[in-house]
Amino acid sequence: MNPLVAQSPIILHLQDLPAIKRGGVTTVPLMTHDRGATSFLNGITTFKAGAAMKRHTHNVTESVIVLQGTATVDIDGTRTELQAHDTTLIPANVPHHFENASSTEVLKLLWTYASVEATSTITSTGAHSRVDSMDPSGAQTSGTAVREFARIVVVPGKEAEFEAAVESAVPLFQRARGARTLTLERAVENPLEYKLIVGWESLDDHIAEFKNSPEFMEWRRLITDKIARLPEVTHFRNALTAF
16 A cells, blocks of 8 residues: 555456346446545446347436446437447436347447436436445445645745645645545635645545644645645535536
């Protein structure tokens, strides 16, 4: 394990993973939030000969690659035949479904969703669920639990130094318990204003653990002479991912 990274690398063996069976369609989730994914979900779905999934939509972009066999994909009423290694990109909220075009051969698809907050809605019934809730091996299905939003105003003329300081502080956050993601955004209207966004597994990981650690003290040391005042910090949980 890299000493600068708190989260361990993960290797999955397909034969060891639980599967979800629905008629002639079997899905094996691969990288889920519980297994370490921070910005995507993926998995493999296998169709028996002639099998099809129900028409549905997702709240985020989905890409599907045909690994084996031949498929028919219906995207908003337009049907297309697919061969091995053909790839689709389906925008959020567009109705679609896949069918095994063969009456004798197996079809395998590799799917990827552009967010750990991906959901699936069956168009005929309205049945709605998180994609990662299909994984029966994990209790946590809520995506990154807490996001820290820190509003930071920088001393005029110190913008480049501040951005360099945040970049140098990345290892401090990355080895903190429960830290999953970090991004820095700069305001368009006021170039002195920044927003630091850190995804945490829990509020305690940030408040009780990180803020009482040597890494936090070093983080504050790196930015203290570059900011106009202390950061304004608020924590949020995801309420809706629409597309």
